[in-house]
Amino acid sequence: MSAKDEILGRIRTALADAPQAPEVPRGYRTSSELDEEALIELLVDRLVDYKAGVDVIEESQIPQLVADKLAGASSVVTPQGLNPQWLSALPGTIARHVDAPGDRRSVAELDAISAVVTSSAVSIAESGTIILDGEPDQGRRAISLVPDHHVCIVPVSTVVQLLPEAMPRLTITRPLTWISGPSATSDIELERVEGVHGPRTLDVLLVRGM
């Protein structure tokens, strides 16, 4: 008998008493009562708590803020679908790389690049979570992982308060990365230390009117 058949047979025998599966009571909160300002305030509070950098800005300020955040960088990678306008204020001294289908940056190349700029899909204010889903303005998972500094654009229209509100906006079968602050560990005496293997610096630009 194959392992599969045997395991499924064991499960059938184990459940011979035919327990009835319960209805799942979904009495938890599924919709927000916060207005936009309160929502922004909540998300900022959570991100600051995680030691991420946060600026709340207008769309027109994106190029300047991106340039400010990357002031210390020597090179930057962006996914092919990122609005090129957003990098328009970058000084020429910062080398630019694009990761595009058919023209991928290798892991070694990414390791030599100091920063990455991406957009994001959905964010959850209550837990301070930003979700990337691999759309062309966010790119492959590797590009937002290997460089040590991640500048992430979060349009206010993509922010919800609660996790259940984020679910209908997600395509679950896309490769998803949920980010809540820069990489961290609490493995030594449970003291949270920011910055292990993922990007050690996370700067979030929260953009109104977008």
Place this chain on the structure above:
Amino acid sequence: MTQVFLGMPAGGLGNLVETEPFPAAAHRELGNTQMRKNLRHATHTIRDKRLRVVGELPDWEQLRDAGSAIKNSAMFNLEERLLEFEKNFTARGGVVHWARDADEANTIVRDLIRETGSTEVVKVKSMATQEIGLNEYLETQGIEAFETDLAELIVQLGHDKPSHILVPAIHKNRTEVRDIFLKEMPDVDPALTDEPAKLAEAARKHLRAKFLSAKVAISGANFALADTGTLGVVESEGNGRMCLTLPETLITVMGIEKVLPHTDDIEVMMQLLPRSSTGERMNPYTSMWTGVTEDDGPQNVHIVLLDNGRSRVLSDSFGRSALNCIRCSACMNVCPVYERTGGHAYGSTYPGPIGAILSPLMTGIEVEKNNSLPYASSLCGACFDACPVKINIPEILVHLRGEDVDSQRDKHKIPTQMDLLMKGGSWVLGKGKNMKLVEKALPLGRLAAGKNKKIKKLPGIAAGWTQSRDIPAPPAQSFRDWWSAEKESK
């Protein structure tokens, strides 16, 4: 490891069994005062954090109710859910393997690695692979496995065993960690201090090259969604993202109980899990993948669905809810027994209150070394209150104690000491006359206690009681005698 198992279905193999009975292991571990200090500090810190973030959610109890029902409904239809998962994961380019036990899972993983031609793998924390002893097995097969989680790295470099499921190196303090790094990391800066940030940086440097060159990664999974074939890993450091994104081949080893019926279930689990485990509103990183995504991440994706005693747990209608466990570790952080003995005393991969039920349920209570685990509890109930999926651990502990007594009786075919004790107890307590007779023996007890008025050792199975405590000598006069004398003098 070979075990003789009685009854059906087959019990789990691997690191599920105590190497010695809990009382003996606990006795030794209690002598390690540094470890106890570290543990106390850690469990108390995490407890407070957890209470704070749980208190923030007005609907915490509703989330627990939903979480418990989701897991029950997954377990009660497990066959269907697994088949559905297999269909969806396969449709998106993943390959599903089934493993009856630890040995079979280890062999499958070895063969998959061999096919790639690689002799090295990176690993992201997985309890299932620890349960089946995968690293040790691969080593015998000429394959080196590198743990990448900071705590696992500390444990691996220190030639140690994990003592907590979430923070496996919780028993080591910063200075001990630094000493391990200095001794075991070839490329480490000899001036390394014991500041946690510096230690984390040393780990980053140590593992960076491994991540960037690894061809094969092995992971666990926190959940699998039946309706889409999606897998998820919850982590903090980014080592998970590295393992799940950069290598060409990804092999996930997952217990069959990790399957969730619907996509929407993660909106419940991802609120319950981080708050219960690290006491954070959300863990820094969660990755989800569904089979193979063209041009993004590993292109050769496998999952090994592991039974290893889980179907056996399912067959126990009282104990099966132990499979609902999402490995958050809240129960061990609140447990007074765990706080003092630490995780090592439980022997198995699964320590603390959940381990005390899960290990014997997986192997079968007749596995001699595990039959003391259900007694490793004062039944205070703190674990039940903390559990995000409402597993009634105390109730299952009591149930397993009953099973243990029955199994002893079956084995010995003669009344056990426990039976005699209980029979004796009912005789003594049943009639005032009998009680009086026994009380006559009180002076004997005083004799046994000696001058310092303490009984150090009781005979027979009652000896367990005196292993960790002394009993005060019985009084010179029984309550009943005193009461009659009182009445007469009035």
